Amino acid sequence: MVQTSNKSKSSSKSKAFLGLGKPKSKSLKSGRPPLLSSSTSTTTTSHPSISSKHTRTLIRTHHVLQKRLAAARLTNDTSLINELDSQLSATGGLESYQLASTVGQSATRGGDSSRVLVHWLRSEIDARKTSTSSSSSTNTANAPVTPLRILEVGALSTTNALNIPDVTTVRRIDLRSSGPGIEEADFMAFAVPDDPNGKGIWQGRRGYDVLSLSLVLNYVPDACGRGAMLKRTTAFFSQSHPDVPATMDGSTQPMQLLPCLFLVLPAPTLHNSRYLTPEHLILIMDSLGYTHLHTKTTRKLHYSLWRYDLDKRANWLKSGGQIVFAKKEINPGGGRNNFCIILDEES
Template identity: 45%
Template sequence: MAVRKGKKAKSLAHGRPPVVRKPAASLSSTATRTLIRSHHQLQKAHAIALKRHDQSTAEAIRLQIEKQGGLQSYQQASIKGQSLDRGGDSSKVLMGWLASPEAKQHLGADRLKMLEIGALSKSNSCSRSGLFDVTRIDLHSQDEGILQQDFMERPLPSSSDDKFDIISLSLVLNYVPDAVGRGEMLRRTCAFLREIDVGCSPRDADAEAVFPSLFLVLPAPCITNSRYLDARRLASIMSALGYRLSKTKLSAKLAYSLWIYDAEAGPSKEKFEKTEVNPGRTRNNFSVILRPEEQG
């Protein structure tokens, strides 16, 4: 999988405030939800201020984030309140999909390799299933079993042995501060997925492939209430990269989807800019911009 040349993709940490270490406190569910929401809003405002080169505003927001405890407090709240921030362990939905008869035909005796981006815990449903050898990474590791690493800075695989059968990208894409960066993150996932092994087809010729795949979770409003992104446009963007939608589920708070990757199907040269697809004064501005790769 070729990577975009010329202009290096921004790291996940670009525009993010520094981590501030404070003692963990006991939070109620209401306080947890408030802290998570506030942190996301402030982080977004911080990124906008930096983009506008408004250093005074960016510094004021950074200080406000520090006052709330910074990234560490946010992550502690996320761990404590996973039912609020991660859909009650969002990987339960994935494991439910993989329990289907069709999916089980792809789950042989060998454990599959999973890359979990933005991991908060070693004890979620995927980790407990016994199906995966999980590589967990996060910008600020909360556990010795989670590698502290920025996915956008992770070295590209040098061989198929360094690639994965499935990538989990649960409530990570929405944390990237700009639309171009989100598109580059989605593109970069392709480089870490193995190619489809035609010799490992399911016993049932009519069964669809399950791996290699990307498990993507977004806040529901990113899909249902955005001016610039809906389910159809997301599918078009993913298709341009070589992904095909396999499973989807929409809850009151989260949008879950499983995308099958076929390297031969992408990437295309189709361009997706910030285009209004769902007008409305009360809608949010979440978007994904995908541009053709630059050839060196």
Template identity: 40%
Template structure:
């Protein structure tokens, strides 16, 4: 009889965390990687739904299926495999490509980044919060442009604080706020639609307020939220499309200034244009596309009044 691998503790928020970076897994094919990740996501969703209903039997059944797939370790290896450079790699490269044109008006891209970094040091460090950080050596970190704070639910690397963004202490002043927050493949790990809305609303607590009167071109796209999602969350969801996502972000005071869509991912840069709105409308889970092949990704905002 094959021994059942001992299950690891699951994380109740943000859908069980992110993959570690201390080991490089054995290479598996793109098709196998995608199938394994999708199966884990389905099982984790089924488990979360059963737990919400208090169905202990269904929770145990989902746990058994997850264990049969190899448990969290196998899932983490598949997720990390997708981060390799030959599989799409570092999403922060897209962010830096967007920032480079406003970093300097002269020189090559590398020179522009260097000049901007020197200018930032001469004035003040630009602070970046990377939620769900996988590495301390991505392009944003190597640019020397940012003072980066990195957090992850399952950190296994020095330089990444093990912390839940939803439980991170709120800033007391601007010295604890950030110029940019990165949510790269994080929002889709939140297990429910309302939790995703709460996460987006909470980003406003951690971002600095916009500064209109500034001579620094570096500030033209800041403060901002960098967001990366699996493309089907927007392109093939029953409850979410581009217009719906933009309406939600606009209601929070964000404006879309950059976007990019590939076969697998959608990238956005949302600039904060105003203080936290006094009145935020309610966004419910409502069908925007029909069809059996659609996924159920959605974001719900409960609304707020000041």
């Protein structure tokens, strides 16, 4: 069924995008395609195979329509909003987008980005495996190192490389759950660990060691919303991270990684944008308290890993470091896209 919006609803949505009413955080739902139905989505295993070309076309179409919809909401063009909502529904809504994304990221297509994250976390993973194995073989009473607590935002599958027995424990969320094991939740409204009502507690603890935003930030339809999402990630980390145990051969400690953010974006958003470059992204992340650890760029994707340090953020503010990043052309040239991240004092 095609979803339509009356004038009052369109007006409310437009006010949210314009920042009127000053909501605490902007919901991601305003930027997502309309749902195909209200029922629980069918798992991807029941769908026929989709070609790579069709997958790319479907994802690209969703993103183009989504950008046009965001622009229409900014100008409160009700008729265009309804028309674009209809077009998004006609393409299959969020369920079709999720299916295309899942197929595109499947192991058979070589697209499971979590494998890159696991590779970068190898020292933490190996330390936990060694500790668990040592405790078992010596029958000591020493408790093994706590498994890595991972929050995967925009999760499409529960069977990716993040599942490592006794080493990781993964919490998965998305705006619409595509199957059991994925909570239906909006990250921008998701309870933070220090929620006074205790809603941010998960498995008896607060905070996460790793946050994964794989092809999520680019789905946020406006630049200010992307900045707000990046800033909000800093509220989800556990503040206590003891050093990784020494390796069995007594070698030096590996690089301190935790807590960290795994960020994956389409490569053109950083390498062919008028308003964003890898260097500019580092500056934005520095201002939030992040330190760049790793980067990998392929023809399609840009992967990066960032360690969060609350003290770095405090020192940045104390020293008067830049905290507002407006839309400014830094990479001029024809044929470039307009992808941008804006950080303001209200982000």
